[in-house]
Amino acid sequence: MRLTVLGCSGSVSGPDSPASGYLLTGPDLTPTVIDFGPGVLGALQKYADPGAVDIFLTHLHADHCLDLPGLLVWRRYHPTPPVGRAIVRGPSDAPLRIGNASAEVGGETDDWSDVIDHRTWREGETVEFGPGHTISARRMYHPPESYGLRITSAEGRVFVYTGDTALCDAVFELAEGADVLMSEASWTHDPANRPPGIHLSGYEAGLIATRAGAKELLLTHIPPWTSREDVIAEAKSQFSGPVHAVAPGESFDL
Template identity: 70%
Template sequence: MRITVLGCSGSVSGPDSAASGYLLTAPGTPPVVMDFGPGVLGALQRYADPGEATILLSHLHADHCLDMPGLLVWRRYHPNRPAGRALVYGPADSACRIGVASAECGGELDDISDTIDLRGWSDGQVVEIGELTVQARQVNHPPESYGFRVTSANGRTLVYTGDTGMCESVVELARGADILLSEASWTHAADRPEGIHLSGTEAGQIAARAGVGELLLTHIPPWTSREDVIAEAKAEFSGPVHAVSAGDVYVV
């Protein structure tokens, strides 16, 4: 299993990266994209046909889903568009969120069911996509939000926190993972709000408590110091720590 970083800028797209989007590839498996924020559709075209992708949406904040209307255009109007509908997993109100963003006029709702086979998440749900097994766990973030544990056919595991504050469910989700792809949106300052995002310190604490093999930091906004977040995580976790960049590829 490989993970290619399509976008990793936190909360907004940045000068060097799209917002959140991560491509998973594995033998016998269609391209899988975790989150589909602004700029991800363009980045995906460098590596895979967007019309063949299965999409996993962790939650419906704009920086994680608002290139989905572009995917609708791709699948509806591309001259070589694939038959059938795109398989998309997401929170309960995904059809409304995407449909409003894709509508022709304000106050309207685009019926996306012609193009997307939309399936809802539930806490603890397990789905099979080709040779990959994906478990979703609800995490601590204001809308309905999920982290994912992805297991390959040979038993290797990648855990993606999505957006979350500190919570036990994300620690359990990450338990023993080979790679933890964790958001780290800010430093561990006293004035940061709780229950929204992780600091570098908290990402490192989760990695240490869960006993993961490697920690990859992501979702760092343009206004947050990458170096400070990395230093915080390294102070808590003794294993390898890296902050990802757009275009990075990791083998799990």
């Protein structure tokens, strides 16, 4: 599998990056976008037909999902409409929340089932999403219904994406033995800079990678107001393996 970064800015879109969105591709694999924040639909068009992708949603904060109403427009009104429905795996309230955002009139909900086949994450359930490729989701410590994702390729390599989370037992368990761990790192490690129970610091991302025995650490979800250099330095202070803060357009073989 290959992971291409469509957007990686944390909490809001940034001057040089859309918000969260990551494209998974590979032989015999339906192109799949992990999260679909503001700006991701435009970036996706450089790499894949938006009408031919499936979606994994970690949670429904705006920076992770609010280009989905635009995808509904693409699938419904493109001159050459896609065949069938896109699979969207996500939190249980995704049809309501995205339907509210896409509705023509305030107080109504757009029924997206004409173009979307929604499937709810179930804690710990492992599902196949391509020949030999599997994914499981774990609840994370973040205000809405939020999940981290553990993906195992047909070759047995493990890619873990924390989604948005604060430090918790589940994120260590999720990351255990990952070949590539992609962790959010929204803050520097200073309690004065961040409210508790929402996001990770660079220090904590490095700590997770070390305790989980990860082989490589990718940092993401760094907001425009957080220093990338400081977050990277914090992660390196806790993790001796390779550390890299991702940028739009970069690709990684998993």
